[in-house]
Amino acid sequence: MHALRAAAGDLPRLRSRRMRALRRTRREGPPAHAGRPRALPERPAEEEQVGMMRFTAAILVALLLGAAPASAQAPGDREGLRSGPRVKRDHEIRWREWGPAAFQEARREKRLVLLDLTAVWCHWCHVMDETSYSDPEVIQTLNAEFIPIRVDADRRPDVRDRYIAGGWPTTSILSPEGHVLVARTYVPPGQLKQMLGEIRDLYRKNKTDLDRKIAEMEKSVRATWRSEPIDSASLVRAEDLVDRTIDALKDSEDKEHGGFGGEPRFHNPDAVSLLLRVSAARKDSVLRAMAVHAVDGLLLLQDSVWGGFYRYATKSDWSHPHFEKMLDGNARAIESCLEIHRATGDRKYLDAARKAVRYVDRWLWDERGGGYWGSQDADVGSREPSKAFTAGEDYYNLGEAYRRKLGAPAVDSTYYTDANARMASAMLQGVLSGSWDEAMAVRSLRALDRLWAEQRASDGSLYHAMAGGRGIAPGLAEDQVLAALAFLDAYEVTGAPRYLARARTLAEWTAAHLEDRVGGGFRYASLDTSAVGRLLAGDKAGDATVEAATLFLRFYWLEERAEDLATAERAFAYLRSGGAVVIDPARARLALRMTATPVRIAVVGGSSAAAALRRASFRVVAPDRVLRFYPRGGRAARWGDIQFPASPATALYVCGDHACAPPITEPGRVVSQVSAFLRAGAESRAPGPSDP
DSSP states (O other), X not given: OHHHHHTTTTSOOOOOOOHHHHHHHOOBSOOTTSOOOSOOOOOOGGGHHHHHHHTHHHHHHHHHHTSOTTOOOOOOSSOSOOSSOOOOOGGGSOOBOSSHHHHXXXXXXXXXXXXXXXXXXXXXXXHHHHTGGGOHHHHHHHHHHEEEEEEETTTOHHHHHHHOOSSBSEEEEEXXXXXXXXXXXXXXXXXXXXXXXXXXXXXXXXXXXXXXXXXXXXXXXXXXXXXXXXXXXXOOOHHHHHHHHHHHXXXXXXXXXXXXXXXXXXXXXXXXXXXXHHHHHHTOHHHHHHHHHHHHHHHTTBOTXXXXXXXXXXXXXXXXXXXXXXXXXXXXXXXXXXXXXXXXXXXXXXXXXXXXXXXXXXXXBOTTTOSBOOEEOSSBSSSOTTSOOBOHHHHTTSOHHHHHHHOOOOEEOOEEHHHHHHHHHHHHHHHHTTSSOGGGGHHHHHHHHHHHHHXXXXXXXXXXXXETTEEEEETOHHHHHHHHHHHXXXXXXXXXXXXXXXXXXXXXXHHHHHBOTTTOSXXXXXXXXTOOGGXXXXXXXXXXXXXXXXXXXXXXXXXXXXXXXXXXHHHHHHHTSGGGOOOOHHHXXXXXXXXXXXXEEEXXXXXXXXXXXXXXXXXXXXXXXXXXXXXXOGGGXXXXXXXXXXXXXXXXXXXXXXXXXXXXXXXXGXXXXXXHHHHHHHHHHSOOTTOO
């Protein structure tokens, strides 16, 4: 990301929340020789003070220990798990769940907390389970002298995003109040035993000084609850945000291999989407070629046998992948392949998207309950030491028959709200863009129906996940917003009012509980005085704020409520104000949406012809198109200032900035007539010879 930062010119540069960056850039395993991933965006100004205080205790401990707080010995590429039966004793550690009870116990017993931030698909997490956490001395020390807490990073993204320290796993020692004293990644058994002993003794010897520092941290974290009004003088123009982001992408492009930044190489779907949108508007073939080249690189991460996309490549030429497959990562890859197919007409990208869908349907679809599971491991036998271990680089070089003989990598059968919403939107957008028919989205609609039926918390929000019939992490911003966006997609595909109502319910909950109406933006979660450690902070969620602005803007164009537009504008103002400004493709894409008027398409009437007209509209090519349905017709058919005529015939209407086309009643004429209307509108807006 260094090139991106350099290209940002005089924009303020501070690090931001990193939900998307975690998925793009966090590496599994902790090689000390590797540079910091280069695709991290920066943090907004209101977090700077908290960020500095967060590391105060860790720096103090590091100085006293004489060691860097986040260092680790670099293991080999995939060492650590043998091919034969293995011994795994990590279950003998008395792991607690993250929550008030564990930290109350730590304070009562005056013990430090060991936080193991792990992931079910993470190779080095499995290695640490079978080595460090299976060492008898480590087990005895943790049970007798620490409060060990294990957190599944996928199930608790609120903990993950606040405590991640460079990779998976993250091994941290926390104060009884939940503040970081030491943070490392993978720690071998000998080093872990030494670290536990030294930090325990150090804490006992310097407890008074450390407690004072921690109290200062608590005070600083709580200060983030206060909001300051946005300084309108600091707002960066939307056009400048787009131009500087495009310049940054040009500077960071890997012109040989495709993609952006250095190693490791992750797919950047927002960059692809932005480049295609700007290239179409400016008729810039160079930008389109950059997007195509990036997706050509992505195709090198596709499993040639099963079709799913691996998580990332460790090399800039897209080689040496890490073989875990994530539901949300495959959803974003499908989106990009479909976008490139629409831009180029090349069927290889549509074929790649269909192969990925077949993979997801085969391995991640829950036929019994409906919905999609979260991920599939990179290796075979990594969670089951009684079985033979086969590394991903060996397994995925095999064909179908040999894979069957060895068995399949384990699947995380957890139903995650954000990932299911991503997958549903990818499939539904495929329908809305005419890439495939409605039958391809049947499972996604079923997943959304399950989400609404089973995933709602008592406060009206959605849980992040369900496990064992119990909801986990309610009210996180990204879950609410992505689900609402998926319900809007479902409404446009089906015309069913229930999906529109569900999206509105989630949007209103999000605005009421998570929006900072004074300082702008949306918080990661509701402010909670009972939270512990870093979860006390009133963090703004940069990525969720982008998505929330998109949600409320879509609602404005659907229903033309002034408050929806005001909410979107407040969020957008926050994203381009002062220290919150980030050179990020998703934000630049939002800037384009905020400054454009979408094409509005209405289907008026409830006869059988309405469904045919709705399906015909999916083949219309128009950016940020909005679909609305009026099954009753008549006086109810009013869209803002537009009053559609009362007519017994079902008709489709398309409207631009200042006018609507005549009604279209024949599905076969929708594409040609709408396209002609849009061309005429574009020509009327084009400057003439004497215009500036």
